[in-house]
Amino acid sequence: xxxxxxxxxxxxxxxxxxxxxxxxxxxxxxxxxxxxxxxxxxxxxxxxxxxxxxxxxxxxxxxxxxxxxxxxxxxxxxxxxxxxxxxxxxxxxxxxxxxxxxxxxxxxxxxxxxxxxxxxxxxxxxxxxxxxxxxxxxxxxxxxxxxxxxxxxxxxxxxxxxxxxxxxxxxxxxxxx
Numbered sequence: 001x002x003x004x005x006x007x008x009x010x011x012x013x014x015x016x017x018x019x020x021x022x023x024x025x026x027x028x029x030x031x032x033x034x035x036x037x038x039x040x041x042x043x044x045x046x047x048x049x050x051x052x053x054x055x056x057x058x059x060x061x062x063x064x065x066x067x068x069x070x071x072x073x074x075x076x077x078x079x080x081x082x083x084x085x086x087x088x089x090x091x092x093x094x095x096x097x098x099x100x101x102x103x104x105x106x107x108x109x110x111x112x113x114x115x116x117x118x119x120x121x122x123x124x125x126x127x128x129x130x131x132x133x134x135x136x137x138x139x140x141x142x143x144x145x146x147x148x149x150x151x152x153x154x155x156x157x158x159x160x161x162x163x164x165x166x167x168x169x170x171x172x173x174x175x176x177x
Contacts, residue, residue: 004041005084008034009142012074013149015053019066027066028057034073043080049073078146085138103135107160114148114157121156122148136163 011034018027031054038046053069106128113121125132125148133141140159147156 001041001084001088004037005081005088005138005142008037008077009081009145010149012070012077013146015070016150019063019070024057024060028054031057046073046076046080049076078143081142082139085142088138103131106131107135107163111157111160114153114160117153119151121153122151 011030015027015030015034018024018030031050035047035050035054038044038050049069049072053066053073056066056069106124110121110124110128110132113124125145129145132144135141136144136159140163144156144159147153147159
């Protein structure tokens with residue numbers, strides 16, 4: 001299920017990128033894969049929506065129809081991913097317990113780039129994805145990754161700001177070491 005969550009979190013953004021490049025073969029492949037993996041885990045509503053998306057792409061429908069179907073698919077997918085991520089047990093990873101000293105400056109730099117709608121935020125995120133993933137809860141990381149990959153910098157910044165608020169609240173409550 002972790003593999004499903006990771007691959008499907010990226011699928012809508014990858015599909016949008018392929019559509020922007022007018023790479024219909026790749027877009028159709030991504031939709032086909034989404035159909036298959038959602039069927040594999042029994043997410044039949046998502047499987048059907050991905051199949052509809054795949055058919056629209058295959059038949060070279062107008063872009064507005066494809067975009068609308070992709071938005072429907074994504075709006076159904078995100079809650080499933082968040083619920084799965086929340087239900088999965090944490091990965092035994094010592095890096096989560098030892099918050100790297102440079103993580104704070106990384107988040108500050110990322111937040112500044114996002115606040116200025118600077119596309120360098122994407123590169124910074126990609127270059128430091130493992131560290132960023134170690135900082136956030138999985139559902140928050142998925143929201144952040146989705147927002148960055150779809151260039152929704154305002155939403156990405158909101159995830160970081162919420163993390164900072166939660167961290168301050170936890171420090172105030174003595175929850176952090």
